[in-house]
Amino acid sequence: MTKSATMCGIPWRLEDGGCAALPLPADDSIAHVARSHVTALLPALGLSVQDVDDIKLMVSELATNALQHGMPHDAPAGAELWVYQRDNGHGRDELVVKAFDTLRGWRPCDGGPGRPDHGRGLKVVDILTKGRWGHHRTRSRLGTPAVRGKATWFALPLPRTLRRRRAWRVGGPYAAKDLRTLLVQRGLDHLEQEDGEGMTVLTDGRGLTVRCEPAAFRWRAPSGAAGTLPIIDITEACERIVEICESPLG
Numbered sequence: 001m002t003k004s005a006t007m008c009g010i011p012w013r014l015e016d017g018g019c020a021a022l023p024l025p026a027d028d029s030i031a032h033v034a035r036s037h038v039t040a041l042l043p044a045l046g047l048s049v050q051d052v053d054d055i056k057l058m059v060s061e062l063a064t065n066a067l068q069h070g071m072p073h074d075a076p077a078g079a080e081l082w083v084y085q086r087d088n089g090h091g092r093d094e095l096v097v098k099a100f101d102t103l104r105g106w107r108p109c110d111g112g113p114g115r116p117d118h119g120r121g122l123k124v125v126d127i128l129t130k131g132r133w134g135h136h137r138t139r140s141r142l143g144t145p146a147v148r149g150k151a152t153w154f155a156l157p158l159p160r161t162l163r164r165r166r167a168w169r170v171g172g173p174y175a176a177k178d179l180r181t182l183l184v185q186r187g188l189d190h191l192e193q194e195d196g197e198g199m200t201v202l203t204d205g206r207g208l209t210v211r212c213e214p215a216a217f218r219w220r221a222p223s224g225a226a227g228t229l230p231i232i233d234i235t236e237a238c239e240r241i242v243e244i245c246e247s248p249l250g
Contacts, residue, residue, distance in 0.1 A: 019235045021141040024063060024079035024099070034063035034081050038097065041083055045095065046159050054128050055097065058154055061121035062099035065152060070101025078102050078140055078147050086236040087229070088157065094132075096236075098153040104137055104246075105150070129154045137246035138239065139186045146187040148246065175231045176200035176212035182238040188245055210241065223247070 022037045024030050038059045042052050059081070066079045080100040088094040125133050133154035139146040180191050180202055191202045191210075202210040207222035217237040220226040221244045229237045 019082055019084040019141070022081045022083075023142055024066065024081055026067065026079060028067075030063045030067045030079065031060040034059045034099070037081050038083060045085075047095075048159070051156065055095070055156065058125045058128055059097060059099075061125055062097065062152055062154070065121055066099045066101040070099075070103045070150070070152075078143065078149070080140055080142055082141060082151065084235045085158065086155075086233050088155070093158045094155045095158055096153060096155045098151040100138065100140055100149055100151045102140075102147055102149040104148060125154050129156060132156070136243045138242050139246065141186070144185075146185065175217075175234065176202060179210070179212060179217065179234055179238060182234070183241060186238070186242050188242065204245075208241070208245065219244070221245075 020037075020041055025033055035056045038055060039052070042055065047055070063079070063081070070079065078100075079102075082096075082098040082100060084096055085093050086096055122133075133152075135150055135152040137148075138151045139148055176193060176195075180193060183189075183191060183202075188204065190204050190206075192205065194201045194203070198214065200212040202212065208219070210217060210219040212231075216228055216230050217234070218226075218228045219237075219241055223244070225244045225247070227237075227240050229240070
């Protein structure tokens with residue numbers, strides 16, 4: 001059973017905005033295992049054969065990159081594959097695939113978005129996603145305690161919106177409780193919850209504030225980093241908040 005099936009009693013599926021989090025081996029089978037994981041998840045999303053083939057190719061490249069450049073000898077092996085949906089900022093859903101590894105920094109030889117010197121594998125990702133990829137600091141989703149590292153990701157548009165706008169747990173203290181549960185699982189366990197009129201506020205005692213309103217999450221950090229996402233994008237909201245906390249100025 002994957003984490004998309006159930007997470008601390010929250011019955012999310014990939015189609016409903018949940019995140020499938022799957023372990024990857026620290027050996028040469030990593031690309032094959034990653035492809036197998038993603039192949040099992042995609043049929044429910046209505047993607048074309050070409051899209052599926054492109055995704056499998058890109059997943060192989062992310063997994064190989066994690067093995068070659070993201071597992072230092074002095075850090076625990078713990079690569080993971082994450083798959084979920086989110087709004088692309090223009091009212092359309094997109095599929096997000098991330099490979100987590102335990103090396104927090106981005107090695108110069110790996111390159112990065114907008115840089116001409118990244119390797120062949122990430123050039124393929126850059127071309128197929130039209131530049132819709134990147135990397136950021138984060139924490140693992142599998143295992144306890146959560147491990148600090150980074151995620152390398154790509155995103156592709158979905159042919160239609162498949163996530164059902166669930167009536168349960170949307171708005172009020174329910175969404176706030178779910179978000180707090182997800183953040184605690186990622187090691188952010190200093191969050192205090194205060195219920196107010198029309199919203200719930202989460203604070204970490206260090207200046208991070210997350211407002212859980214009837215239809216949206218809004219957050220702001222001492223660094224000035226801020227954001228807003230609809231409640232249905234709770235997976236992405238959690239990831240953005242973890243990234244802020246892992247950033248040097250978070």
